[in-house]
Amino acid sequence: MRVLLIEDDELLGDGVRAGIEQAGFAVDWVRDGREAETALELATYDAAVLDLGLPGIGGLELLARRRAAHDSTPVLILTARDTVADRIAGLDRGADDYLVKPFDLGELLARLRALVRRGTGSAAPVLRDGDLMLDPVAHEVTLDGRLVELSPREFALLHELLAHCGEVLSRGRLEEHLYGWGDEIASNAVEVHVHNLRRKLGTARIRTVRGAGYTLGRRETAS
């Protein structure tokens, strides 16, 4: 999962980024509307967290522009303005959710997960493939009822594959969803994580589609 954080306040931005990273998401953090616009044009995000009080292009204007450009990235607004009229304006401009400062980090993460879930077309909070279950809230993976220990990156990779069950995801796309801009990525990072996941979950679970990428689940329809 990769989230774009648009926040001009250093301290708040730093905290939100750390919090989202703790939840296992990759985060790109931009400080103003123009940078955000560029980021959204260049990459695909599973969700964006948008502060309304931005210098340059305001948050609401940015949102309206992106929606006009048919960008359907789920957007959660963070704002200090708490009147009903403000919320209505925010949601009507194309926001998917609205949180008033100061917020609870847990709530922000839960709402982000909900946004990402709906973005993938699934309403169930727990992702499953046969006897494999992934709980994004508890950050737990169970195989046949037994807890499987995964590193944060492995968890994020499995989360991405399960969220797009049956789809072939390219290595580049997986990298994009696992790492933010600042992260160092080894050239074979995805292969290493897939290898580790196969070791922990069984080799047949994640299949390599030669020249295309990796996929998980719906073996019967895929074959």
Added chain:
Amino acid sequence: MNRRARHERHVVSIRTRLLLLLVGATALCWLVAIAWSYLDARRDLAELFDAQLAQAGRMVLERAGDVEEMREHARKDRVETLPERDHLYEESLHFQVWSDGGRQLYQSSPELPHEPIVPLGSRGFFDRTLHGTRWRVLVLADSKEQIEVQICQRADLRASLAASVARNMLVPVATVLPVLALLIWFATTAGIRPLQRFAAELSGRRPDDVAPLAGEPRPSELTPLAQALDGLLERLRRRLELERSFTADAAHELRTPLAALKTQAQVALRARSTQERTHALGQVVRGTDRMTHLVRQLLTLARLEPDAAEGFAAVDLAEVADEVLTELAAEARQRGVCLRRAGAAEMTVFGNRPLLATLVGNLVENSIRHGVEGGEARVEVDRVAGRAVLRVVDDGPGIPDAERERVFDRFHRVVGRGGGGGSGGSGLGLSIVARIAELHGATITLGTRPRGDGFEVTVEFPTVTSPRRSDLGTNPNQRSAAADLRDDSFASRMSMIKEVGDCRARRRSS
């Protein structure tokens, strides 16, 4: 008695004022008319009485043809035949008859003196006082000048008659005046009704209704009042809007650091490594510092009430600047900024010392925060054209022209100046500076730097009438230095430069 009650006592209502003025004016006009009538009546009466006197005198003269008969008549019949007084005024007419030899032939009353009332031989009307009573006297003589009649009449009768004419006129006036007052009372009540309607309209207004009053049709006398009130309403509306937006801004500005604090604290709670936790807790501390700064600035702004000017005294601005620079030396050193003080060693302005320290402090802090590492922030205290001038200059990135208008707005932060919110500015510093300057009657100008970079703020204080005060500048050397700096030449301005903070890097580079 309190001031309000005394005040109410002295203010007369418009209705009472109109009533008093109108009734007074009417009464005055009537009194003048009555006085006029009185004088007129007196004059007419005098003519009438004089004519009567002349007629009576001539009758006496005719009857006095036979002197002996007259004397006989006087001796025999006067007491018996003269009837009792028929009329009030009858008694008031008396006469003497004299022969040409100066012998008295007759006199009508024993009360009269036995010598002529006026010297014999006089002719015409005279005024005389006999036994304390004023008399009008007419002297007549027959054609042969043998007999002279002196006939006299009491003069006070005329006056009392004229007075009674005036009195008779006064009675209806005195009766009608209260009726008139009542009518005027009703008339003024009707007359000031538009005023009452206006008042009712005003008091019936909703507090948020600031529609102009002058738009409605109203009497021309009320139009200036409505216009003046409109001006007041407009000023109030702007003030309210400012306050409202300030409250909204303040809420926003407080919520963001609070959100940052809470998020960082929760990140620390969820941290899986010591490094992560330490970083988040460090951010909590930074956030708390920022909140503290913000709250302090907000309180400063809130305390800058217009009555702060009441506690003004002579303050040495140069000394204030020196103190502020010493206080900020540590922060400047931390950021690698060199602080310099240039200009006069003493500069008296009229103001509030703590507020002036805040003004200088905010400007210097601004320069330290937004300056570049290894750069400098310079404070100049100077006298230009007799006015005390404080200038704070840095060589930081400066501000774009588009932002110039807004830098003094509350909570406005300049984009790209010192790396966003991370520099810890509250966005209130310059608005506090502007407010303090306003309270001191000082003007602020943003200077343009020669190379287009850097930030320069000039605060120009109003002229102080007594520039030197004995309670300032205890150090005699400082005094003479200040005296040298009284002229505006650049060389003398730059003669005193103090360095505070980290200036080594700068000296190495230059």
